Amino acid sequence: MSKTPKPGFGAASDNSSHRAEGKLRTDVLAVNLIVNDQPRTMTVEPRMTLLDALREKLALTGTKKACDRGECGACTVHVEGRRVLSCMTLAAMQEGKRVTTIEGLERDGKLHPLQSAFIEHDGFQCGFCTSGQIMSGVAMVEEAKAGWPSAATADVRNAITLADLSDTEIRERMSGNLCRCACYPNIVKAAAELVGN
Amino acid sequence: MHPFSLSRATLPASAITAHALDPQIAFIAGGTDLIGLMKDRATLPERLLDINGLPNMGAIDALPDGGLRVGALARMSDVAADMEMRRRFPVIAEALLFAASGQLRNMASIGGNIMQRTRCAYFRDETDGRCNKRSPGSGCAAFRGLNRNHAIFGWSESCVATNPSDLAVALAAMDAIVIVGGQGGERRIPFTDFHRLPGSAPERDNVLDRGDLIVAIEVPANPEARASHYLKVRDRASYEFALVSTAAAVATDGERIRSARLALGGVAHKPWRLTAAESSLRGISLDDNDGLKSAIAASFADARPLAHNAFKVELAQRVALRALQTAGARL
Numbered sequence: 001m002s003k004t005p006k007p008g009f010g011a012a013s014d015n016s017s018h019r020a021e022g023k024l025r026t027d028v029l030a031v032n033l034i035v036n037d038q039p040r041t042m043t044v045e046p047r048m049t050l051l052d053a054l055r056e057k058l059a060l061t062g063t064k065k066a067c068d069r070g071e072c073g074a075c076t077v078h079v080e081g082r083r084v085l086s087c088m089t090l091a092a093m094q095e096g097k098r099v100t101t102i103e104g105l106e107r108d109g110k111l112h113p114l115q116s117a118f119i120e121h122d123g124f125q126c127g128f129c130t131s132g133q134i135m136s137g138v139a140m141v142e143e144a145k146a147g148w149p150s151a152a153t154a155d156v157r158n159a160i161t162l163a164d165l166s167d168t169e170i171r172e173r174m175s176g177n178l179c180r181c182a183c184y185p186n187i188v189k190a191a192a193e194l195v196g197n
Numbered sequence: 198m199h200p201f202s203l204s205r206a207t208l209p210a211s212a213i214t215a216h217a218l219d220p221q222i223a224f225i226a227g228g229t230d231l232i233g234l235m236k237d238r239a240t241l242p243e244r245l246l247d248i249n250g251l252p253n254m255g256a257i258d259a260l261p262d263g264g265l266r267v268g269a270l271a272r273m274s275d276v277a278a279d280m281e282m283r284r285r286f287p288v289i290a291e292a293l294l295f296a297a298s299g300q301l302r303n304m305a306s307i308g309g310n311i312m313q314r315t316r317c318a319y320f321r322d323e324t325d326g327r328c329n330k331r332s333p334g335s336g337c338a339a340f341r342g343l344n345r346n347h348a349i350f351g352w353s354e355s356c357v358a359t360n361p362s363d364l365a366v367a368l369a370a371m372d373a374i375v376i377v378g379g380q381g382g383e384r385r386i387p388f389t390d391f392h393r394l395p396g397s398a399p400e401r402d403n404v405l406d407r408g409d410l411i412v413a414i415e416v417p418a419n420p421e422a423r424a425s426h427y428l429k430v431r432d433r434a435s436y437e438f439a440l441v442s443t444a445a446a447v448a449t450d451g452e453r454i455r456s457a458r459l460a461l462g463g464v465a466h467k468p469w470r471l472t473a474a475e476s477s478l479r480g481i482s483l484d485d486n487d488g489l490k491s492a493i494a495a496s497f498a499d500a501r502p503l504a505h506n507a508f509k510v511e512l513a514q515r516v517a518l519r520a521l522q523t524a525g526a527r528l
Contacts, residue, residue, distance in 0.1 A: 176301065
């Protein structure tokens with residue numbers, strides 16, 4: 001594989017700007033995160049994604065690595081309460097942030113209601129996408145409670161409530177999570193139970 | 198990914214200076230486009246400058262004229278959910294909601310959205326090797342390759358890719374202004390001048406130079422925005438780039454169109470404003486299908502489809518018509 005620098009960032013691969021800064025290049029960084037309510041510190045290379053840091057540095061392997069390109073949603077976690085793709089952000093950019101993974105959803109030994117609903121409605125076969133589906137679904141409900149519209153919303157000028165989350169809305173709002181087993185009908189049923197519709 | 202260093206910017210001025218002096222620095226905000234490009238080895242910056250900590254760049258503020266100013270670090274999901282944006286510029290909120298996925302919209306910044314590379318599958322495919330965007334002078338694999346998803350307007354033999362941003366189409370229709378900080382101070386770039394056509398330098402997607410930092414986007418008030426709509430047609434029901442999309446907005450005198458705004462996505466290297474159609478639409482009734490069709494056709498005389506995308510010429514006119522009528526129904 002060629003190591004030739006690509007256009008747009010200068011063809012010359014010299015290190016003059018490093019020397020000009022008068023300091024050695026920093027290859028590793030310490031990062032402090034609050035993961036599932038626990039303060040965690042780890043040492044990472046800047047290129048390490050949040051996904052790889054969770055799995056490889058913290059052994060939180062419930063978050064899955066599938067496409068690693070932001071296309072499948074298997075790596076979905078919450079950062080500051082919002083669903084994001086952990087494969088498309090750098091661990092070192094999350095300094096001080098609160099991260100929740102699938103391991104952090106249960107409370108006092110009890111599953112989150114959406115986890116129970118996935119079991120009840122048979123929302124998975126192989127299970128590889130499931131943690132991402134559940135993290136995404138939990139955040140989807142919070143987004144609807146906050147009044148966020150979606151591409152399935154007929155008129156964005158109107159206010160939105162949780163009661164507007166029809167199956168069509170759930171499908172649209174969950175479209176960032178792919179399931180190769182195609183359990184979509186049961187995933188929608190599980191999410192609809194959480195929504196209460 | 199290749200090794201790179203990472204530092205955090207705290208002030209716009211120092212970020213601008215660092216970017217101007219060092220051709221190996223890239224700004225990173227949401228990172229959803231840049232990290233994908235780095236994983237595909239389509240760009241290999243040696244240093245990333247994290248701009249997420251720059252102050253006062255994430256707000257949505259009302260402008261005195263009734264428009265809105267959106268900070269460059271505002272996230273797509275926040276802008277799409279903003280009630281003032283939804284009421285004043287529904288076309289912008291809809292364009293944002295039809296883009297990417299819920300997770301990506303939570304991450305991606307507004308400035309980064311309009312900085313997305315104009316690209317096609319050959320650009321992302323390192324194994325082909327022919328792409329004038331990746332390697333200027335290497336040729337264009339798409340020009341004689343599979344070009345169903347490619348441009349029908351404004352292309353050159355050096356590049357036939359289309360810009361992927363839905364937001365950019367809506368902003369072009371609304372005559373938004375990109376506020377850019379640079380070494381010489383701030384300047385205001387009309388949105389339709391922000392992205393470039395490929396010409397003989399397709400590696401340049403927009404008019405920004407080293408040391409330029411998008412600070413905000415202003416959307417001035419206009420009489421058509423209230424009745425506006427974004428319609429996107431794609432191969433999948435959700436989470437897919439546009440085959441063709443239209444941002445439409447219209448104002449009427451009773452039945453007849455007083456003024457209209459139309460811009461297309463998925464058809465060119467930049468958002469494609471239909472200025473000839475906008476002129477021809479004046480005075481036509483919104484329920485006069487034939488009249489609207491022939492007015493829209495005024496902008497398609499110079500369409501130049503490729504081997505596999507002639508369908509876009511007809512599809513784009515139909516999408517424009519439906520978007521215009523849906524916008525009109527909001528009056």
